[in-house]
Amino acid sequence: EAPTAEANSEDEETRPKEEAQPTEETAAPTEIPCPKREKERIMTMRRCLLATAFLIIGTAAYFLLQRLPMPSWKAPKQLPQESVVPAPRDTTPIATDTVQAVPAPTNLGRIVMRKGDMLTRIARETYGDRIFWVYIYEENKEKIADPDNVPLGTELVLPLPEKYAINAADTASLRRALALQFEIGSAKKRK
Template identity: 40%
Template structure:
C-alpha cells in the first residue's frame, strides 16, 4: 500500500502554493472517483487503488516536456476571477471544511465568510441551503507563504470575534 501524500511531498515542497493546489485538486478528484465507485458496486472496484490513482493522476504535471509550439499561450493573469466556485451548504457543512477543500487550510474560513458576509449573519450558524461564493486564494490575499497567510487569517479571525458578541 502506498501513501499518495508522501509521494506528492517528495516532488512538491509542502509550503508552496503548487503543493496546496495539487493536493486540493487531487483530493477533490479522489472524492469524486470514490463516490462513483460506491454508486456502482457492480464494478467491484478496489477503492484503495482508485483513491491512490486519483490522488496521483497529475503528480508529474510540472515535469512535462512538451515542445514549446504545442503549448497554449500563457493566460492573461492580470484579470483573475475573484470567485472560484459557489456551493450550497448542506447538513453538517461548515465554512472551515470548504476553506480546507478550496483554499488549502481550514483556518482560511474567515475569507469565505468575508466574501459572503452580506448573506451570512453568523458564520457559526449558517442556515441549510445557503449558497456561498468561494473566493480564489489570490483575491483574498493568500500569497502562498503559509506562515504569513496563516498569521493573517488568524488576525482576521481575532478581529471578527473581538467585534461581535460571540
C-alpha cells in the first residue's frame, strides 16, 4: 500500500525540523574594536579620575586650612611704657633671736587608701609616672605586706621626690625605679 498524503504530513510534523544554517547575509556582523575609540575612552576615564583626585585633595586642604589659626598681619600694638618705681626698702631691723627655723618637710604628705586606689595610680598622679610606685612602697614597707594588695584604710606616706631623685623626664631615674621594681618582684617570689 502506498502511503497516503496524511501520513506524510504527520511525519513532517513529528520529525525535528532542521535548523537553518546562518548564511553570510543573515549572520550578525561582529564588531571589530577600533583602537582610536578605545584610546579616547581610556583618556576620558583618566581625565575624570584626575579631576576627582584634585577635587578631593582640594576639599581636604580647604578643611585643614580652616582648622589652622590665621596669623595676624597687623603690626602689634605697642602699649604705653609705664615707668617702674621700686618700692621703698624696709630698713627696720629684724630680731634674729625671734626667728624660728622651720624644719624642711620630709614627705609630700599622707594618703589613706580607699576603694580603687593602687600604688601605681597614686605614683602617676603624684610623680608623673606609674613606675615610681616602688618609692611609695619603700617608704611604707612596714605597713604594706603585699604591694599588689594594700588594705583599705592604710595610711601611706608619700616621699619627697628629692629623697629618691624622682624625675619622670629623666631616663636614669626611670631605670633606677625599674631596677628596684625587679628587686621587689624577686623578693616577693622568694617568699
